[in-house]
Amino acid sequence: MTRWLVFVCCLWLAPTTSFARVGETPHLKQYGAVRDLSGIRSAGVLRVLVNQSRASSGEFNGEAIGTEYRRLEAFERYLNKSLPKGRPLKVVFIPKPKSELLPALLKGEGDLVAPGELLAGPLDKHLVRSDSVIENVPLVVVGKKGHRRLGRLEQLSGRQVVLPVGSAAEAPLRELNQQLIKRKLKPIKLESVDPSLAVEDVLEMVNAGIFPLAVVEQPIAERWAKILPKLRVERRLVVAKQQDMTWVVRRGSPNLRTSLNHFLADYRLPSSDAAFQQAYQRMHKVRNPLGKDDHERLVEVRPVLQRYASTYDLDWLTLAAMAYKESGLDGTAKGSGGATGLMQITPSAARSVGVKNIRTVDGNVQAAARYMAKLRKNFFSSRLIDERERRAFVLAAYNMGPERVQRLRAKAKKQGLDPNKWFFQVERIAAEEIGMGVVSYVSSVNKYYLAYARERSRLEPGQRSSNLRLTSR
The missing domain is CATH 1.10.530.10 (Lysozyme)
Known part of the structure; x- marks a missing residue:
């Protein structure tokens, strides 16, 4: 049986949701107490705010399948190696919409944000990034096999492109639209999808032909292309300068950040993805109902x-x-x-x-x-x-x-x-x-x-x- 949350969240999550505009962080007048590594170890719990994408955390047949889950599971082991005998530290996952991760960190609802995707826009002055989790992550166009291939970004002119909620691609695509308009070309039609859809849902709907084109992080697209046979990753169509995928902590947690960076410097994600493919390969995949x-x-x-x-x-x-x-x-x-x-x-x-x-x-x-x-x-x-x-x-x-x-x-x-x-x-x-x-x-x-x-x-x-x-x- 599939199990998504192994380390169960023991914290109350707010029952209401507000979706911040892409690239913006709501101004917060009050900030929750900052916990550095000593406080986290005393409590025995590291609270990690994760993107609520279905692939961000979970297990299948006892093996981790979410990429951030696997990294954080390894980070938990790393922290516990240096602990004195006694209660081990546990990682607790707190799933949130991507647009709510950083505001929740500022409020003190978690100690760490592990989004598993690129974050849009500059950080609040009270937040700081870790060293890179993945270096030089391009945002690429994804389409369906059998449809016309695109060789240049300007060929997106007049086309519809869907973006997952909180996508880091929105700002660069708007900049691209300004360039297209200056050249008297039609702008790209950007569509923000329903908040119930995670990035993998968007890719599934592109695979089915429901959505025409999407822009997502290349590592995510490549991973799901192994599951979705009709998905085509347009590796040459990079819509943004390559950014590093990182985790984020509060500035008042320097020791936690130092431990994160020491861990990330040596950690390499296992190359085998068999459990992920086994978990999702046989799941129902949607078809286009509008044929x-x-x-x-x-x-x-x-x-x-x-x-x-x-x-x-x-x-x-x-x-x-x-x-x-x-x-x-x-x-x-x-x-x-x-x-x-x-x-x-x-x-x-x-x-x-x-x-x-x-x-x-x-x-x-x-x-x-x-x-x-x-x-x-x-x-x-x-x-x-x-x-x-x-x-x-x-x-x-x-x-x-x-x-x-x-x-x-x-x-x-x-x-x-x-x-x-x-x-x-x-x-x-x-x-x-x-x-x-x-x-x-x-x-x-x-x-x-x-x-x-x-x-x-x-x-x-x-x-x-x-x-x-x-x-x-």
């Missing part, structure tokens, strides 16, 4: 999806994404446990909401929509849950039952994770307790939903998509 045949099937069932979505106050694209994941939009599909039809709902779930006939498309969708509305009302109606997370919780409950989801939320709270967030929080407990099945299910439906939402104006004439942000500044 010609799939689009035609969606048009056929759109009226019934829209009718029952409206009846039960749901977004019909959520139902569409579920139907695509569950049955490939095939109303005659049959699954395990008696699940059937477009939405693969079970007879018992349908009966629980008073629908007897689920053999027709109409009855099948009605039962699924009514059941989802029931789950939302009875289990996930709290105002502390935002709509993105509410949708995810309902999907998880649809897949494995609401009581199990509630137990996972309770355990997440006990372990210091946010029980009101599925993505990167409760889903970690789900992976540990149940396995990757439900995590993959919710992630896939979410990606199909976002793929549809990007094309809402085409799929639903007269309405604009509200799930992307385009800028060419």
Whole structure:
């Protein structure tokens, strides 16, 4: 079974999230107490703020698969070698959105930031970088094999490029746009993706052809290209000067920084990545739901999806994404446990909401929509849950039952994770307790939903998509 958090976070994470603009650090008037190495050793815990990317920390069959996890696991051993006999020091991972890592460090919520990616913009004066974790990391363009190859950066003119949240590529791409405009060329259309998508999710959607192009750190792209067979790393298209990937500490922690630098000077990441490839190779990988045949099937069932979505106050694209994941939009599909039809709902779930006939498309969708509305009302109606997370919780409950989801939320709270967030929080407990099945299910439906939402104006004439942000500044 996959286990994402071995050293469990025992600290309470703030239940609300604010996404800082790329390249900006919010001004903080008060700073938390700084702990240097002596205080960390006295407490027996090194609190590490990590990017909540699913690949940033974790194990598979007892072996670490997250690159930052492997480094930090080695750093823990390094620190413990020099400790006197007694309680060993442990590393505790605190997952946060990338844009919140540095503000959380300033607040004293952690002792160290290990982002696993390049950080955008200059650091706050109270923070300082470690020596390089990886030297000279280029930000490169990534596309799909079979699409037209690009040989020069100016060929990005007029094209759409997606960026993971907090990407260090946004600023250099905006500078490139200024150069293109001066040459009277069309600027690049930059799209910031939904916060539920980590960098690996973006790469998966590029691999599927949902996103056209992305810009990410080359080591990350190269690693995932071994898993995603259609991904093409355009190594010649470097959009930014090569930067060093580093960790970050508070300026009041000089001894911690010195230990980090001594460790990093000699540490080399193991060359074998077999556990990572084994963990992800067989996971469900999304397809593009907007191909010609799939689009035609969606048009056929759109009226019934829209009718029952409206009846039960749901977004019909959520139902569409579920139907695509569950049955490939095939109303005659049959699954395990008696699940059937477009939405693969079970007879018992349908009966629980008073629908007897689920053999027709109409009855099948009605039962699924009514059941989802029931789950939302009875289990996930709290105002502390935002709509993105509410949708995810309902999907998880649809897949494995609401009581199990509630137990996972309770355990997440006990372990210091946010029980009101599925993505990167409760889903970690789900992976540990149940396995990757439900995590993959919710992630896939979410990606199909976002793929549809990007094309809402085409799929639903007269309405604009509200799930992307385009800028060419």
